[in-house]
Amino acid sequence: MAILVNESTRVVVQGITGDAGSFHTKQMLEYGTKVVAGVTPGRSGETFEGKVPIFDTVRDAVQGTKANVACVFVPPAFAADAILEAAAADVPLVVAITEGIPTLDMVRVRAFLEGRDSRMVGPNCPGVISPAARCKIGIMPGHIHKPGHIGVVSRSGTLTYEAVWQLSELGIGQSTCIGIGGDPVGGLDFVDVLSLFNADPDTHGVILIGEIGGAAEERAAAWVQAHMKKPVAAFIAGRTAPPGKRMGHAGAIISGGKGTAADKIAALEKAGIRVAPTPAEMGATLASML
Numbered sequence: 318m319a320i321l322v323n324e325s326t327r328v329v330v331q332g333i334t335g336d337a338g339s340f341h342t343k344q345m346l347e348y349g350t351k352v353v354a355g356v357t358p359g360r361s362g363e364t365f366e367g368k369v370p371i372f373d374t375v376r377d378a379v380q381g382t383k384a385n386v387a388c389v390f391v392p393p394a395f396a397a398d399a400i401l402e403a404a405a406a407d408v409p410l411v412v413a414i415t416e417g418i419p420t421l422d423m424v425r426v427r428a429f430l431e432g433r434d435s436r437m438v439g440p441n442c443p444g445v446i447s448p449a450a451r452c453k454i455g456i457m458p459g460h461i462h463k464p465g466h467i468g469v470v471s472r473s474g475t476l477t478y479e480a481v482w483q484l485s486e487l488g489i490g491q492s493t494c495i496g497i498g499g500d501p502v503g504g505l506d507f508v509d510v511l512s513l514f515n516a517d518p519d520t521h522g523v524i525l526i527g528e529i530g531g532a533a534e535e536r537a538a539a540w541v542q543a544h545m546k547k548p549v550a551a552f553i554a555g556r557t558a559p560p561g562k563r564m565g566h567a568g569a570i571i572s573g574g575k576g577t578a579a580d581k582i583a584a585l586e587k588a589g590i591r592v593a594p595t596p597a598e599m600g601a602t603l604a605s606m607l
Contacts (some may be wrong), residue, residue: 319447320513320520321410321438322386322467326452329354329375329384329408331391331399336591337414338390340454340563342369345388348459349451353377376504388444396440397422404435412454413439413504417446429515430504437504443474443496457481457494465490468514470507472499472533472584473525473554476596480524480552483600489607491518507537515545522548523543524603527581527592529555534581543586550603551585552593553578558601564567 332338333355342365346352354372361373372378375387387403389396389411396415403411404426418440421540430437438445444455449464458478463485471477477496484491495510497503507525509572514520523545528535534553541549557576582592593602 319450319452319519320510321436321445321493321495322414322452322454323450324452326386326450326454327353327382328352328386328388328454329372329378329403331356331381331389331403332377333357333369333389333390334360334391335392335429338458339365341390341414343395344456344459346495348453350453356385372551374406375402375408378438379406379408384408386410386412386454389415391415393417393419397426400426400437400440401429404430404433404437411435411437411504412432412442412444412491413437413498414442414444414455415439418500418510420500420502423500427502438495439498439500439504441500441503442498442590445495447493449493454495457496459535461485462494463488463490465492466519466521467491468510468517468520468523468527469494470510470523471496472528473526474483476526476552476554476599477486479596480526480599482512484524484603487600487604489600489604492517500545501531506541507533511537511540511549515547516553517573520547522550522603522607524599525549525551525585526599527551527553529553529578529581532574532576535584538581538584540589548603549590550599551590552596552599553581553585553591553604554596564574
């Protein structure tokens with residue numbers, strides 16, 4: 318069992334004929350993901366790799382193939398409209414990989430998603446993968462993942478891969494790994510994903526990877542303390558970042574003395590979450606709690 322995606326997931330890739338879209342669609346197909354459609358306006362009637370039909374719109378793709386997840390590889394200037402198009406077509410899950418979408422565009426997206434059935438992961442994220450289902454939506458290196466029972470949720474793509482590699486090297490498989498992205502305005506947050514992992518009988522523990530900036534980790538800590546029934550290990554990136562200096566993601570900035578690594582670590586530890594002191598110890602920290 319997994320969260321968000323499974324063996325029945327049918328993916329439509331928006332921007333499938335672009336450089337990034339075509340490269341990663343090939344990787345998704347090789348992993349076993351059911352990519353059933355692509356969308357590039359003006360290319361309807363063509364196929365990708367001779368087998369994936371291309372449509373002009375997401376709605377046409379959904380009607381023609383019953384796609385139920387959209388993966389967005391559209392360039393930043395047009396990516397928000399692509400997300401809106403997928404949500405307007407009632408696609409249940411939109412995974413926005415695109416980096417550099419203007420924040421005001423994402424504010425418009427968030428407002429549109431309120432009250433709708435569509436959920437969004439990202440933007441500026443590596444995507445979602447469930448190894449047992451052979452379903453990879455995004456840019457994650459599939460070969461490092463191993464089927465199992467640990468959930469991973471992270472604001473950092475690179476640290477997601479590091480945590481997964483450590484777990485797999487320890488013989489600990491993953492149920493689902495989700496990169497939620499590090500932008501200030503996005504879709505599912507830590508609490509949303511933790512609640513799904515908490516309800517998933519096949520997830521027995523979770524690694525949470527946060528970073529400086531914002532208060533998402535503090536909210537997650539409060540939720541874990543009140544509701545979580547499974548062990549949670551964590552790592553917070555950016556301990557040495559100076560105030561006012563943006564580090565990596567657009568949301569990773571300490572402002573007004575808030576959002577520091579120390580604040581987040583204190584909140585997590587108070588909630589009973591064991592925090593790894595270095596990235597190299599994320600897997601071992603989780604293993605020690607099982």
